[in-house]
Amino acid sequence: MAQAKKKRTEIFALGNEAVVEGALIAGCTFYAGYPITPSSEIMEIMAARLPRTPEGVFLQMEDEIGSLGAAIGASLAGRKVMTATSGPGFSLMQEHIGYACMVESPLVIVNVMRGGPSTGLPTSPSQGDVQQARWGTHGDHPIIVLSASDVQECLEMTVRAFNMAEKYRTPVILLLDEVTAHTREKIFLPEPGEYEILERAVPSVPPEWFKPYEDTARGVPPVAPIGAGYRTHITGLTHDPMGYPTQRPDEINTAMHRMFRKIDQFFDDIQLVDEFLTEDAEIGIVAYGSVARSARLAVTKARERGYKVGLITLKTLFPFPKPSVVALARKAKCILVPEMNMGQMSREVKRVNNGATRVRTINRVDGSIITPSEILKSITQV
Amino acid sequence: MSEVTQLIHQYLRHNKKFPHVLCPGCGHGIAMGSIVRSVHAQGWSKDDVVVVAGIGCSGRIAVYMDFNTVHTTHGRALTFATGIKMAKPEMHVIVIMGDGDALSIGGNHLIHAARKNIGLTAIILNNNIYGMTGGQCSSTTPTGDFSMTTPYGQLEKSFDIVELARAAGANFVARGTAFHAQQLDRIMTTAFGRPGFNLVEVFTPCHTQYGRKNKFKNPVEMYKHISKTTMPLEAWSKLEPEKRAERTPVGVFVERDEPGLEERYMEMKKKLLGSAQ
Ligand SMILES: Cc1ncc(C[n+]2csc(CCOP(=O)(O)OP(=O)(O)O)c2C)c(N)n1
Ligand code: SF4
Numbered sequence: 001m002a003q004a005k006k007k008r009t010e011i012f013a014l015g016n017e018a019v020v021e022g023a024l025i026a027g028c029t030f031y032a033g034y035p036i037t038p039s040s041e042i043m044e045i046m047a048a049r050l051p052r053t054p055e056g057v058f059l060q061m062e063d064e065i066g067s068l069g070a071a072i073g074a075s076l077a078g079r080k081v082m083t084a085t086s087g088p089g090f091s092l093m094q095e096h097i098g099y100a101c102m103v104e105s106p107l108v109i110v111n112v113m114r115g116g117p118s119t120g121l122p123t124s125p126s127q128g129d130v131q132q133a134r135w136g137t138h139g140d141h142p143i144i145v146l147s148a149s150d151v152q153e154c155l156e157m158t159v160r161a162f163n164m165a166e167k168y169r170t171p172v173i174l175l176l177d178e179v180t181a182h183t184r185e186k187i188f189l190p191e192p193g194e195y196e197i198l199e200r201a202v203p204s205v206p207p208e209w210f211k212p213y214e215d216t217a218r219g220v221p222p223v224a225p226i227g228a229g230y231r232t233h234i235t236g237l238t239h240d241p242m243g244y245p246t247q248r249p250d251e252i253n254t255a256m257h258r259m260f261r262k263i264d265q266f267f268d269d270i271q272l273v274d275e276f277l278t279e280d281a282e283i284g285i286v287a288y289g290s291v292a293r294s295a296r297l298a299v300t301k302a303r304e305r306g307y308k309v310g311l312i313t314l315k316t317l318f319p320f321p322k323p324s325v326v327a328l329a330r331k332a333k334c335i336l337v338p339e340m341n342m343g344q345m346s347r348e349v350k351r352v353n354n355g356a357t358r359v360r361t362i363n364r365v366d367g368s369i370i371t372p373s374e375i376l377k378s379i380t381q382v
Numbered sequence: 383m384s385e386v387t388q389l390i391h392q393y394l395r396h397n398k399k400f401p402h403v404l405c406p407g408c409g410h411g412i413a414m415g416s417i418v419r420s421v422h423a424q425g426w427s428k429d430d431v432v433v434v435a436g437i438g439c440s441g442r443i444a445v446y447m448d449f450n451t452v453h454t455t456h457g458r459a460l461t462f463a464t465g466i467k468m469a470k471p472e473m474h475v476i477v478i479m480g481d482g483d484a485l486s487i488g489g490n491h492l493i494h495a496a497r498k499n500i501g502l503t504a505i506i507l508n509n510n511i512y513g514m515t516g517g518q519c520s521s522t523t524p525t526g527d528f529s530m531t532t533p534y535g536q537l538e539k540s541f542d543i544v545e546l547a548r549a550a551g552a553n554f555v556a557r558g559t560a561f562h563a564q565q566l567d568r569i570m571t572t573a574f575g576r577p578g579f580n581l582v583e584v585f586t587p588c589h590t591q592y593g594r595k596n597k598f599k600n601p602v603e604m605y606k607h608i609s610k611t612t613m614p615l616e617a618w619s620k621l622e623p624e625k626r627a628e629r630t631p632v633g634v635f636v637e638r639d640e641p642g643l644e645e646r647y648m649e650m651k652k653k654l655l656g657s658a659q
Binding site: 012026030032051052054056057059061062063065066067068070071072073074075076077078079081095096099226228229230231232233234235236237240245280 | 444447461465468497
């Protein structure tokens with residue numbers, strides 16, 4: 001989506017700072033949150049910057065349940081909204097993630113993962129919330145989960161998160177880990193207009209014709225913001241096309257299937273990966289977040305030693321980028337999945353691999369990062 | 383057309399599937415009527431009114447009214463409302479909650495919304511019980527009373543909503559009842575026209591869940607009980623202290639005029655943006 005321009009502004013930034021830059025570029029005008037390490041910089045910078053923008057609103061709420069509640073309220077009122085948190089706060093947000101899915105409220109949630117469970121390791125990295133991001137809230141629901149492996153990508157993926165939230169009218173979760181969030185490095189700020197910025201569709205019909213949850217070809221109904229004259233009803237109860245509660249199986253079925261279809265039929269657009277030397281790979285690595293960075297270095301070193309290794313960096317975690325991973329599994333003799341958890345993404349890899357090739361995991365849950373040499377060692381042992 | 387019919391046509395949704403969910407004799411419908419009449423008295427455009435509701439029988443009334451309506455999650459309505467008001471300060475925000483909703487699961491949000499003094503009117507429909515889930519005790523079930531989860535009598539004390547809201551910093555705090563509908567209209571109309579956080583507690587009888595477990599023969603008895611046990615605040619204040627416990631005062635308890643959070647926020651923005659230029 002970024003078209004390279006000649007002169008770009010360089011800044012030296014933390015991953016968390018880059019998230020804020022990305023959010024502001026994407027048009028975020030509302031932030032509500034509750035402080036928690038290692039995500040707090042996002043909130044603090046938003047507190048300083050949003051009030052200085054013409055429309056910007058910043059709110060510190062009493063907890064993460066309230067933060068997401070306020071964010072959804074603002075989203076319903078037409079704002080582009082964001083909140084950021086870490087493990088314990090992410091657990092509290094689950095109730096309202098489900099609500100946002102149900103009412104189809106566009107918003108972005110950043111979860112800077114730290115070691116868990118519970119209060120766990122406040123300042124150490126982890127990737128332990130991957131499956132929670134997918135399945136944390138109750139009930140069947142589709143969701144988009146993105147990730148970033150370096151500071152530049154924090155900015156880019158935040159913009160993409162907002163764009164997907166708007167385009168598909170859904171909450172989008174951006175999963176970072178403490179390493180990426182707290183790495184400070186040089187990044188380029190995009191020129192104005194460099195990124196395409198998407199806005200949610202609004203009704204093109206007068207209020208008396210508008211059905212807020214009507215099935216459309218795209219499966220994404222336009223959103224009438226509160227106060228725009230449409231006077232819609234919004235509810236977390238399963239609803240009919242008018243938005244009113246329903247118990248009728250036919251209406252429930254249609255609503256549920258549309259909710260899934262609106263994401264499913266655009267997999268191509270949503271499933272983002274970076275492929276690095278995968279064309280001739282005999283050993284494939286699938287990684288994400290800061291671990292993908294270690295993996296990239298390991299691949300370069302292994303190539304120097306003559307190993308045919310390739311890497312897929314998952315920028316989209318869910319919906320799981322099955323086509324790319326299956327293609328890699330078809331040509332590689334073995335797939336390595338390094339991650340800072342007990343094997344949450346490797347489950348997905350094994351699922352789509354369906355026994356085709358060997359899948360080996362490298363897992364760490366001790367609050368330490370996975371180093372390039374650890375991955376290199378595994379490559380040489382395959 | 384009688385005034386009632388006219389208001390029904392003007393403010394209730396024509397395309398909503400009736401019948402409604404409330405039991406015969408439920409006080410929640412009376413409170414809803416009062417909300418409609420008070421919005422009408424304010425002369426607000428329906429487009430500019432947003433009703434945010436929690437979960438419970440109380441929260442269900444939002445769907446019938448032809449405003450912008452948001453039926454949220456149990457106890458969290460005020461957080462959504464806070465976001466809406468900050469995002470669109472020109473909207474008139476009315477929040478409807480049950481007693482379990484506002485004080486048990488949502489107690490933290492309630493005190494913080496009051497402390498923030500966010501500009502909206504919070505209406506708590508207090509029936510001393512969890513109506514929707516089948517009559518379990520709430521944090522306003524009086525000591526000694528019976529419910530599905532206090533079959534041997536409630537041991538805990540109940541919250542005094544008025545005192546709680548006053549202490550938390552609400553701008554305006556009032557108590558009315560579903561029996562005194564005209565007084566309730568006056569209270570709500572006043573609350574709607576004011577800045578900052580306004581709280582209105584409404585006693586509404588739930589015979590289905592509370593009444594039948596606490597020896598009320600029918601809903602009418604419950605309304606009679608409200609009439610007998612309440613008293614205007616002015617008269618109550620003149621009672622001997624030992625007589626006060628027998629009656630619950632109704633009326634307006636707190637009237638402060640501090641600007642709402644959204645107004646203070648706009649002031650701050652003006653200063654910041656002014657200095658930046
Ligand atoms: C998180 C959560 N917990 C529990 C419930 C179940 N629940 C629905 S309504 C309700 C209580 C309603 O009582 P109240 O707020 O007093 O309202 P009323 O029905 O009496 O008007 C409960 C416990 C829920 N919906 N969500
Ligand atoms: S259960 Fe109680 S609160 Fe609910 S509708 Fe019936 S009378 Fe009203």
